[in-house]
Amino acid sequence: MKTIKGPAIFLAQFMGDKPPFDTLEGICKWMAQLGYKGVQIPSWDARCIDLRRAAESKAYCDELKGRIEACGVQITELSTHLQGQLVAVNPAYDLLFDGFAPEAVRGNSQKRTEWAIEQLRFAAQASRNLGLTAHATFSGALQWHTFYPWPPRPAGLVADGFAELARRWLPILDAFDDAGVDVCYEIHPGEDLHDGVTFERFLAATGHHRRCRILYDPSHFVLQQLDYLQYIDFYHEFIRIFHVKDAEFRPSGKSGVYGGYQDWVDRPGRFRSLGDGQVDFTGIFSKLAQYDYPGWAVVEWECALKHPEDGAREGAPFVARHIIHVTEHTFDDFAGRDADHAFNRKVLGI
Template sequence: MATDTQRGIKGPAIFLAQFAGDAAPFDTLPNIARWAADLGYRGIQVPVDPRFIDLDRAAESKDYCDEIAGTCREAGVEITELSTHMQGQLVAVHPAYAAQFDAFAPQALRGKPREQSEWAAGQVIKAARASRHLGLDVQVGFSGALAWPYLYPWPQRPAGLVEEAFAELARRWKPILDAHEEQGVDYAYELHPGEDLMDGASFERFLEETGNHPRAAINYDPSHFVLQQLDYLGFIDHYASRIRAFHVKDAEFLPSARQGVYSGFSGWTDRAGRFRSLGDGQVDFAGVFSRLTLAGYRGWAVLEWECCVKSAAQGAAEGAPFIEAHLIQPTETAFDDFAGGEASDRAALRAMLGLG
């Protein structure tokens, strides 16, 4: 699957979570892999979903993982990362959201938040082992949230509440990150409103609590930053060393006299901040791909489709050529090399400066 574009960002790839279903071609890994390849994708980001992967087998058997990888290659794609978004979410759930997230856990653990958290941590660790068996260096997912209900401080939060929440979040994630260290796999958190890790400041707080853990990384997704009105291009420059994965997702922010950033009580199509299909929103993808290329990011560009207007079928079909058109082959020369002079010794250089 090696291509010239792999000197830079790899792609196009697609995240399968929003397309998984019980009907063909979205019901099995061979079927959905062929579907993705037929649309022009070269990679697939695979959620840890029993329809696509047996996580227990994958964690224990490299032979099984080789079979999975071979199935994908035969279809014309390769696995970019494993996703444990749902499992990562369950590592830390505030009681206010326990009922809503209950369905993410096995039936036997419904209504048992502590057991769910322990199960989820085990799942993410198994996915790290599976990633290593698949030859993958990155896993992607969510952090979960304990402090999120207290985001907007009214009434004022008691002193120490946020600090305690992040200390607990780090306590739960530290053994998971240590397990990733053992496997040589990074965990790239998707910084996402609703998670305690939602922006650079929260990620830094988490890093500090984990002792700047080397395996704590970022799944960069500019759409979430548009909705927060955050400088998503400057973010790349600031956190380049931690960006290990990239969701290519578009969004728009259309504030009005009636609502702005906090417009979540409106329906999806009526909110000021909305996710859109690629090219239909406000993300400057030329800038994003340029900044990531300059920053040395050489991972995958993975479409995540979540549009409140356009159909999933159309969004998926348009995604591969959109990403392809934005891939950059890094230059190996300066634009003005043709006019460059010959190398000079120090004496000649000083003479040019009039320094004798």
């Protein structure tokens, strides 16, 4: 069995305009002082990484790694959540997602998609140059606006949607395969990959591409009322990145899973800082240890109530307490004996 690496933290929610959150070194040193050992890098933030340069220059990547490690942490993965979202955008969401792209491609969905795909290709090469083996992203969505089947979906719509999504992603998956890096899709409402069934549909549409993998985040399953522990039983072989994020679901006679268009603080399902929600992290860390999860436990802080700095301070010891230092032998080895075929036959009475 493998001991999960960590604690680590995703920097996206913490980058800001004031020290120490306005520079890579500043935020990495701050996180290291809190007890974090790794950081997940948002590749769209130029303060953290020049993605194109990282794709083209091993020397730049070596220098970047050195700067980060000098702060007391290491890079766990790169993230292209924003760029991955733009690989597939239904026109209904064009205006809302244009802000994820640079100004030069806004208002032009084709150029925006081409830019996003180029970004993913850069991320594949950058990950290889940094010595990483997994990458965090979103799948994007062509059919999320049809997730509730009213009006009834036209026959074949879902199959056609996943076929097109796979068509767009297959060249990217091949680029990551060439780089030796897994593409880990965060299973997330708003994406066409938002539960187990949709992941299976996409996986099949890609021809079971060997780089098609999962970023597991239980908070999104709490909000969907999906069994997040059994999910690990079903898909543990695909899970290569783990976001440690808490959530709660408190439905009422007025609102449930869909949230009533309310702001986060008023929704029945909302994200919480670690330990403040309902997620059974003891069960999750136990299952991931049981199934030899090979990666990091990465805190993704999002909370409707608590200040982010408090969430970060509490997150490192929370994860450290839950990481199981796996045993190298079974507890009853002292009472066992070496394999003996003849003895076994006697025990069996044969």
